[in-house]
Amino acid sequence: MQDRAKVLVTGSSGNLGRFVLSALDFTPYARNFCIATLSRRAAAARRDRHYRIDLTDREALTECLATFRPTKIIHLAALSSPSEAHKHPQLARAVNVDAVETIAAYAERAGARLMMTSSDYVFDGTLGRPYRETDAAEPQTVYGRSKLAAEAAVLRSGGVVARLSLLHEEGVCATTLQSLIHDARLARRPVSIAADETRSPLRFSDAASALVRLAFLPDRGVFHVSGPERLSPFDIVTRELRATAHVLPVCRIGRDRLMPPARPADVSLDSSKLRAACPDLHFARVAPPVAERAIGQTALDGVAD
Ligand SMILES: NC(=O)c1ccc[n+]([C@@H]2O[C@H](COP(=O)([O-])OP(=O)(O)OC[C@H]3O[C@@H](n4cnc5c(N)ncnc54)[C@H](OP(=O)(O)O)[C@@H]3O)[C@@H](O)[C@H]2O)c1
Structure with missing residues (x-):
């Protein structure tokens, strides 16, 4: 030792x-x-x-x-x-x-x-x-x-x-986004997700x-x-639901409806410094864009504004 x-x-x-x-x-x-x-x-x-x-x-x-x-x-x-x-x-x-x-x-x-x-x-x-x-x-x-x-x-x-x-990441159940989806599904109500907040998940x-x-x-x-794309939580959830053929209505909401107050609008990160130090690291997208998955595209009940 x-x-x-x-x-x-x-x-x-x-x-x-x-x-x-x-x-x-x-x-x-x-x-x-x-x-x-x-x-x-x-x-x-x-x-x-x-x-x-x-x-x-x-x-x-x-x-x-x-x-x-x-x-x-x-x-x-x-x-x-x-x-x-x-x-x-x-x-x-x-x-x-x-x-x-x-x-x-x-x-x-x-x-x-x-x-x-x-x-x-x-x-x-x-x-x-x-x-x-x-x-x-x-x-x-x-x-x-x-x-x-x-x-x-x-x-x-x-x-x-x-x-x-x-x-x-799909399958990691204890995250805020996965919990929102889970709770909405149990309560049989639409899931409300911020669409005006940008991250690089x-x-x-x-x-x-x-x-x-x-x-x-x-x-x-x-x-x-950080990841390779700039996405809102709304983008992530709708992509994931479509890709996994889950049926659940999704509503866009503003981040001002969420806690904590004063959530920042666009905190996407540039990770060029890390990529230069470790060029072999690979950062995959967190959820595939809809066009890349034929199955499940029709599964989303509706997307409300
Ligand atoms: N998840 C994200 O999207 C995200 C984004 C940016 C940065 N981060 C940062 O990444 C790190 C890990 O995040 P995560 O998603 O893995 O968070 P997490 O799932 O909430 O895990 C937090 C960990 O901290 C431990 N912990 C919390 N309070 C503690 C205390 N008083 N004493 C001892 N241990 C304590 C928890 O263990 P016990 O409950 O067993 O004590 C748990 O192991 C954090 O520093 C977070 O701020 C996360």
């Missing part, structure tokens, strides 16, 4: 965490890793160690870092829902900022490599073109502000920030591959990790 890189993956029980653990298993040097996971829930998949702790418990977090002494930290854990962060700003601060400051201080002291996932919500969405890493961040939401504050701590410690766009599996690469590159600083 002494010679093996010690990798700590926080947020391992989350949607992205499960994909990151699989991506780690597929790296050529996986057998040289000692992998520990951290979340409040029990370990989702068995690794070398699991720390079942709450990040708001600073003592428990400090103890975990001192005991495991990771050489690489892939920090995914967060209060990841912008609407929940809006409802619970103090919790958002404790989980998304204070805990990161503790981890970043450890990383700096121990010379460990820290990589943290941030969000396209650090931007205000008014630029009118995909954001680059050098563009000014002006978050408009509690969630976005918490992520930007955490970024500062990671960057001060010499770490890497991976700003992700909206993550989506990517698949969980592609994001996980990129994050594992970033965790092992020597580079520091901010990297944007």
